[in-house]
Amino acid sequence: MDRDQLLCNLTALDFMAVDLHLYLNTHPNDTEAITKYNQILTKADVLRKEYEKVCGPLSSFRSPSRAPWEWVDDPWPWQNSFNFKLT
Protein backbone atom coordinates (compact mmCIF):
# COMPACT_ATOMS: atom_id res chain seq x y z
CA MET A 1 0.00 0.00 0.00
CA ASP A 2 1.25 3.49 -0.77
CA ARG A 3 0.95 6.36 1.68
CA ASP A 4 -2.45 7.60 0.47
CA GLN A 5 -3.95 4.11 0.51
CA LEU A 6 -2.64 3.49 4.00
CA LEU A 7 -4.04 6.77 5.25
CA CYS A 8 -7.37 6.25 3.50
CA ASN A 9 -7.83 2.74 4.93
CA LEU A 10 -6.82 3.91 8.38
CA THR A 11 -9.23 6.87 8.24
CA ALA A 12 -12.03 4.54 7.12
CA LEU A 13 -11.37 2.14 10.01
CA ASP A 14 -11.19 5.01 12.51
CA PHE A 15 -14.48 6.35 11.16
CA MET A 16 -16.13 2.94 11.61
CA ALA A 17 -14.80 2.77 15.14
CA VAL A 18 -16.42 6.15 15.91
CA ASP A 19 -19.75 5.06 14.44
CA LEU A 20 -19.78 1.71 16.26
CA HIS A 21 -18.79 3.53 19.43
CA LEU A 22 -21.90 5.71 19.10
CA TYR A 23 -24.02 2.60 18.51
CA LEU A 24 -22.54 0.90 21.57
CA ASN A 25 -23.34 3.87 23.79
CA THR A 26 -27.02 2.97 23.36
CA HIS A 27 -26.53 -0.81 22.96
CA PRO A 28 -23.98 -1.71 25.68
CA ASN A 29 -25.03 -5.39 25.75
CA ASP A 30 -24.64 -6.04 22.03
CA THR A 31 -21.72 -8.48 22.17
CA GLU A 32 -21.61 -8.87 18.38
CA ALA A 33 -21.12 -5.13 17.99
CA ILE A 34 -18.44 -5.12 20.70
CA THR A 35 -16.58 -7.90 18.89
CA LYS A 36 -16.80 -5.96 15.63
CA TYR A 37 -15.63 -2.77 17.36
CA ASN A 38 -12.63 -4.57 18.91
CA GLN A 39 -11.69 -6.12 15.57
CA ILE A 40 -11.77 -2.71 13.91
CA LEU A 41 -9.62 -1.18 16.65
CA THR A 42 -7.05 -3.97 16.24
CA LYS A 43 -6.94 -3.54 12.46
CA ALA A 44 -6.67 0.26 12.82
CA ASP A 45 -3.83 -0.12 15.33
CA VAL A 46 -1.88 -2.32 12.92
CA LEU A 47 -2.38 0.17 10.09
CA ARG A 48 -1.52 3.15 12.31
CA LYS A 49 1.76 1.52 13.37
CA GLU A 50 2.56 0.63 9.77
CA TYR A 51 1.79 4.17 8.60
CA GLU A 52 3.85 5.80 11.32
CA LYS A 53 6.77 3.48 10.69
CA VAL A 54 6.86 4.42 7.01
CA CYS A 55 5.48 7.95 6.85
CA GLY A 56 6.04 9.56 10.24
CA PRO A 57 3.83 10.60 13.16
CA LEU A 58 0.10 11.06 12.77
CA SER A 59 -0.30 12.83 16.06
CA SER A 60 1.86 15.21 18.03
CA PHE A 61 1.28 13.03 21.06
CA ARG A 62 1.58 9.22 21.46
CA SER A 63 3.28 8.85 18.08
CA PRO A 64 6.88 7.61 18.14
CA SER A 65 9.53 9.55 16.23
CA ARG A 66 12.96 8.94 14.78
CA ALA A 67 15.61 11.61 15.18
CA PRO A 68 15.48 14.39 14.26
CA TRP A 69 12.00 15.04 15.69
CA GLU A 70 9.62 14.21 12.83
CA TRP A 71 6.50 16.07 13.89
CA VAL A 72 7.80 19.36 12.50
CA ASP A 73 8.18 17.92 9.00
CA ASP A 74 5.69 19.18 6.40
CA PRO A 75 2.95 18.56 5.58
CA TRP A 76 0.98 18.53 8.82
CA PRO A 77 -2.19 16.43 8.98
CA TRP A 78 -4.50 19.43 8.64
CA GLN A 79 -2.83 20.65 5.45
CA ASN A 80 -4.53 19.87 2.17
CA SER A 81 -1.49 18.19 0.64
CA PHE A 82 -1.42 15.71 3.52
CA ASN A 83 -4.83 14.37 2.66
CA PHE A 84 -5.85 11.61 0.28
CA LYS A 85 -8.51 11.90 -2.41
CA LEU A 86 -11.63 9.88 -1.75
CA THR A 87 -13.11 8.68 -5.04
Place this chain on the structure above:
Amino acid sequence: MDNQYINDNRMACNSIESPIRNVCLAHAYVPFQKLCRLFTPIESLMKGTAFPELFSPYAKREFAEPEKCPKCYRDRGGYRNG
Protein backbone atom coordinates in the same frame (compact mmCIF):
# COMPACT_ATOMS: atom_id res chain seq x y z
CA MET B 1 -51.80 56.33 29.15
CA ASP B 2 -53.76 55.24 26.09
CA ASN B 3 -52.17 52.57 23.95
CA GLN B 4 -53.15 53.60 20.45
CA TYR B 5 -52.23 50.24 18.93
CA ILE B 6 -54.28 48.00 21.15
CA ASN B 7 -57.97 48.27 21.52
CA ASP B 8 -58.94 48.47 25.21
CA ASN B 9 -61.17 45.46 25.06
CA ARG B 10 -58.23 43.42 23.77
CA MET B 11 -55.89 44.23 26.68
CA ALA B 12 -57.11 41.23 28.63
CA CYS B 13 -56.80 38.91 25.65
CA ASN B 14 -54.62 35.79 26.08
CA SER B 15 -52.66 35.00 22.93
CA ILE B 16 -52.11 31.36 23.86
CA GLU B 17 -54.74 28.87 22.84
CA SER B 18 -56.83 27.69 25.76
CA PRO B 19 -56.05 24.12 26.72
CA ILE B 20 -58.15 21.57 24.89
CA ARG B 21 -59.70 19.24 27.41
CA ASN B 22 -59.56 15.47 27.36
CA VAL B 23 -56.77 14.92 24.84
CA CYS B 24 -53.57 12.91 25.33
CA LEU B 25 -50.15 14.51 25.13
CA ALA B 26 -47.99 13.62 22.14
CA HIS B 27 -45.77 10.58 22.54
CA ALA B 28 -42.59 10.38 20.51
CA TYR B 29 -41.50 6.90 19.48
CA VAL B 30 -38.23 5.99 17.77
CA PRO B 31 -37.74 2.30 16.96
CA PHE B 32 -34.65 0.76 18.54
CA GLN B 33 -31.86 -0.01 16.11
CA LYS B 34 -30.62 -3.59 15.77
CA LEU B 35 -27.24 -4.50 14.34
CA CYS B 36 -27.60 -6.18 10.95
CA ARG B 37 -25.22 -5.50 8.12
CA LEU B 38 -22.37 -2.99 8.17
CA PHE B 39 -20.86 -1.14 5.25
CA THR B 40 -17.19 -1.82 4.52
CA PRO B 41 -14.88 0.78 6.12
CA ILE B 42 -14.35 2.66 2.84
CA GLU B 43 -18.07 2.59 2.04
CA SER B 44 -18.79 3.90 5.54
CA LEU B 45 -16.37 6.77 5.08
CA MET B 46 -17.93 7.67 1.71
CA LYS B 47 -21.50 7.45 2.98
CA GLY B 48 -21.02 9.02 6.40
CA THR B 49 -22.39 6.04 8.34
CA ALA B 50 -21.44 2.42 8.96
CA PHE B 51 -25.11 1.39 9.09
CA PRO B 52 -27.00 0.85 5.82
CA GLU B 53 -30.32 1.51 7.58
CA LEU B 54 -29.13 5.01 8.54
CA PHE B 55 -27.91 5.96 5.10
CA SER B 56 -30.47 8.42 3.74
CA PRO B 57 -28.94 11.12 1.59
CA TYR B 58 -31.05 14.04 0.44
CA ALA B 59 -32.50 13.22 -2.95
CA LYS B 60 -31.49 15.49 -5.77
CA ARG B 61 -34.59 17.25 -7.02
CA GLU B 62 -35.18 19.18 -10.17
CA PHE B 63 -36.84 22.54 -9.67
CA ALA B 64 -40.36 22.80 -8.34
CA GLU B 65 -43.28 21.68 -10.43
CA PRO B 66 -44.83 24.72 -12.17
CA GLU B 67 -48.34 24.27 -10.81
CA LYS B 68 -47.09 24.19 -7.23
CA CYS B 69 -44.77 27.19 -7.44
CA PRO B 70 -44.91 29.17 -10.71
CA LYS B 71 -42.48 31.78 -9.37
CA CYS B 72 -39.73 29.28 -8.42
CA TYR B 73 -40.22 27.63 -11.77
CA ARG B 74 -39.79 30.93 -13.63
CA ASP B 75 -36.84 32.08 -11.48
CA ARG B 76 -34.98 28.88 -12.27
CA GLY B 77 -35.38 29.18 -16.00
CA GLY B 78 -38.71 27.50 -16.66
CA TYR B 79 -41.34 28.92 -19.01
CA ARG B 80 -38.69 29.97 -21.51
CA ASN B 81 -40.89 29.46 -24.50
CA GLY B 82 -44.05 30.95 -23.23
